[in-house]
Amino acid sequence: MNIYNRNNSIKDKLIQFILCALVLATLGVLQYIIMRLLSDFGFELPQKTSRFNNVVDTKNILKLIVLVVFVGPLIEELLFRSWLQFTKVGFMIFFAVVIYLGFKHIRYDYCLLSLLILLNIWFVFYKSKRLKKIKELICFLPNNIKLSFLVLSSLLFGFSHLYNYQEISMIVLVICIIKVLAGFVLGYLRIKSGLIWSIALHVLINFIPISFLILR
Numbered sequence: 285m286n287i288y289n290r291n292n293s294i295k296d297k298l299i300q301f302i303l304c305a306l307v308l309a310t311l312g313v314l315q316y317i318i319m320r321l322l323s324d325f326g327f328e329l330p331q332k333t334s335r336f337n338n339v340v341d342t343k344n345i346l347k348l349i350v351l352v353v354f355v356g357p358l359i360e361e362l363l364f365r366s367w368l369q370f371t372k373v374g375f376m377i378f379f380a381v382v383i384y385l386g387f388k389h390i391r392y393d394y395c396l397l398s399l400l401i402l403l404n405i406w407f408v409f410y411k412s413k414r415l416k417k418i419k420e421l422i423c424f425l426p427n428n429i430k431l432s433f434l435v436l437s438s439l440l441f442g443f444s445h446l447y448n449y450q451e452i453s454m455i456v457l458v459i460c461i462i463k464v465l466a467g468f469v470l471g472y473l474r475i476k477s478g479l480i481w482s483i484a485l486h487v488l489i490n491f492i493p494i495s496f497l498i499l500r
Contacts, residue, residue: 297477357486364441441467
């Protein structure tokens with residue numbers, strides 16, 4: 285099966301969305317069960333970093349919803365999955381997000397940041413004829429090699445969550461492995477249905493636990 289054959293009809297995309305949502309929900313339940321079991325066997329629950337705790341601030345509900353439900357999923361999808369179709373727009377988005385994340389802490393240099401992003405857009409759209417050749421080359425690659433790009437994206441997504449914790453432990457590694465699997469599902473949906481659908485599913489999956497946290 286070639287996962288790079290995209291769904292064209294809305295019906296197919298909705299079915300794919302629902303199936304992927306069910307898989308991610310199952311992974312969420314599995315993560316909860318494994319964490320409880322490891323905790324019962326004496327493993328300490330991991331401590332989040334102060335940076336993460338500042339974002340997940342239940343005292344500021346609006347900030348929590350905006351950052352965790354919308355901004356987080358949007359940036360992660362653009363960073364880890366926008367390029368998976370190997371299009372000019374995908375590469376443009378990816379490089380723009382990388383530039384933004386790399387320079388956003390330099391508060392006095394927003395002009396430079398904007399200039400770099402504009403140069404990136406100009407380069408991708410008007411000067412990057414090689415991208416077309418790269419995409420043509422990728423189209424002729426065997427499916428297992430093309431699948432490796434999805435695996436790489438999933439691994440980077442999953443283990444990027446290590447930065448949410450103060451130290452690496454068994455439970456943290458389990459969480460990251462489950463995030464890798466979740467990244468694979470989101471990447472599959474992005475390839476089959478489009479970036480908007482993977483963003484929507486990521487937003488939904490982040491909203492569910494946050495809603496329980498707010499209502500608790």
